Amino acid sequence: MSGLVGCRNRLTPALIALALVAAGARAEPVSPARPNGFGLGVVLGLDQLRDDALVPFRWTGPLVGLSLGGDFSTGRVRHQPEFSISVASAANRFGQGALAADVAAGYRVFARPLRLASGGLEPGGLLFYRQHNALLYSWDDAHDYWLNGFGIGPALAWRRALSRGATVGIEAAGSLLAFASRPPGYRRNKQDRTEQIEFYFVDNFRDLRVSLPDRYQAADVRAGLEWRAGRGVLAAGYRFDLLRATWPAPGIALLHGLWFRWCSGAR
């Protein structure tokens, strides 16, 4: 399992950035059109998960998600709160099913862009809460498998204006210090109290561990285009989310797909 999301995936942000830079290489450097208001988004993609605490199979299936948030600039700082939820129905190679739900709440801040020849680079930070619950019901219909955590980490955005109305950009963020929770390695209880809401907020966070990225990772990369649409900004692109933990056995959830967002204002 140590090879999960190995070197290929560590190249992801660089690949995306290179491709987008190449796509916009001949664009004239003009001021980017920035979203500035409340946002509503959808994501359509794939969820892949594997939890060796049960069985080392990969479950893959379609994912659909919604996000609510915003993009607000005040002076030298851009604020980006977001709440998102997604659900997926997945199956392993034998067609055995699983359901997964992901809830994320985050707050990103980015500093004023550092002007570079190829665009603006915005260093920032992330405060996040992440909850990924999977019911691998064919193999264990009595217990929930989760990869949960909250914490802080760095964030980085890069944007480049393609024209007065369009911007290409990429944002990446990841956990640095997290309080993370995983299910026990061996559960004696006959079944988790999955019907009870407190299970997800109490039992799911009972065994919190202070974790650096070697033990728990929550990272995402979003790359796409933004363009003005009336008084707002439309955006579309690719989103890649990774959750990974090493105990009690390795577990990983990888969500990726196309995202679309409309933001109510622009500046």
Next chain:
Amino acid sequence: MDRWRAIWAAAAALLILLLVFFCRCVPDGTFKHPSTTTPEVLADGWEIAAPGDVGLNPDSLDKVMTAVSAEDRYYNAVALLVARQGKLVFETYLRSPEDRDRYHHVVSVTKSVTSLGLGLAMERGLPRNLDTALYAYLPDKFDADTAKRGITVRHLLTMRSGLLFDNSDFSVEMFAEHPDDEIAYILAKPLYASPGDSFYYRDCDPQLVSCLVQRVTGQTLEALVRDNLFAPLGITDYYWEQTREGYTSGAMALHLRPRDMAKLGQFTLQRGAWQGRQLVPAAWIDSSTAPQVDPHEGAERGWRYGFYWWVLPRLNGFTAWGSGGQYILVVPDRELVIVMVSLPDVSGDAGVPTKLDDFEELVAPIVNGCSLRR
């Protein structure tokens, strides 16, 4: 315009590439990594022998090993053990060799151990006989429905109490919601049929047996079994869950090591005797493993239900059976015990559980590959 077209084309191509690139990037794994099949000599009381030394055809074991090792059959199988003539001859762990020394949730195999526990209690004189009404021992726990006073110990042992308490509700209500008075809570469930009329496989009946044992002996079922059965058999590393009120779980939640499950099978094969001591009356073992009621399941295979043991005419044996694929099969006329352990919490979909008919098919070559007892 050309520049925009190029940008859009590049972006679209990139998105497609990314989707394709990442759609399989979590590597798939395998569940089964079969260990060797030769049992290791340990200081646990098991004598080890080669299959040929006890008249067991090694080819039949190879055939079964091939079948149980397949990734696309018996999906959740964890361990398979075979003992003949009191000797352990075959032992494989499909997920990890470490599973030998772990205890596993044996789910409803617990019921068969509860049956042995009631045999221990009856050896001590209580309850007096199987047709005694439960009401005689627990009058304070019954509600006003007088029809329930007709529930006997025999009804409980054959899943015929008539109480309407579905197993999925039972697990949630007894182990998550923790009723204040567990016995009264179970007995407050309505009757769906008159006591004794209808078999309905439920956890509440063996739970009432556990409560009864505690009430009449003054010991929990676990303490009774631990002191008088597990200790003589050398079963020390186990876990048995209790309810909040301190009753031993009579229907499930016993966790045993595979070799200890095989000991329980061997003990039952020996009709309750162990190393020269009769721990449970032979007559009790005979009654509990004989057909007592039609379970309305496996009719085409002729399955019958004893006192928490499943009787399998095709194999001429009987088995404890736990959800997911936990078995202690005993075939007396072949002097054979076969144990299977699986991951327990599987659902019925996609063929994951190793069901009893699958198990019958799996082990038939072993049963047929050894001679009848002389």
